[in-house]
Amino acid sequence: AGMRTAGLTLAYEELEPYLPTRNQETDAAEFRSFLNRFLRGLPREARAMFIRRYWYGESVAEIALAWDCSEEKVKSSLFRTRNKLREAMAKEEIYL
Numbered sequence: 718a719g720m721r722t723a724g725l726t727l728a729y730e731e732l733e734p735y736l737p738t739r740n741q742e743t744d745a746a747e748f749r750s751f752l753n754r755f756l757r758g759l760p761r762e763a764r765a766m767f768i769r770r771y772w773y774g775e776s777v778a779e780i781a782l783a784w785d786c787s788e789e790k791v792k793s794s795l796f797r798t799r800n801k802l803r804e805a806m807a808k809e810e811i812y813l
Contacts, residue, residue: 725774732771732799748811755805759798766791767798 756764762784769775769783770791777795781788806812 728771728774731795751806751809751811755802759801763794763798766794770795 756767759767766780766784769780770777775783777788777791780791784791
């Protein structure tokens with residue numbers, strides 16, 4: 718359990734700089750709806766890697782092993798997906 722918590726903390730720290738902030742907070746239900754739409758719009762592999770990393774807190778190495786690919790591919794996919802998330806949030810004016 719402690720390792721999972723540490724893994725999630727690290728994953729959230731990776732994601733935090735990509736989430737825009739403003740004084741006005743977005744309602745939780747609105748954000749959940751937005752995030753579901755965003756995730757459905759991703760290719761299957763990118764969506765799975767993103768969810769495994771930021772929902773389940775799996776390490777990059779674990780994801781690479783599960784997808785039978787290099788860690789660099791996972792890191793690149795996560796980086797691109799985080800950037801897409803930031804752009805989508807800005808476009809829809811979603812702020813946390």
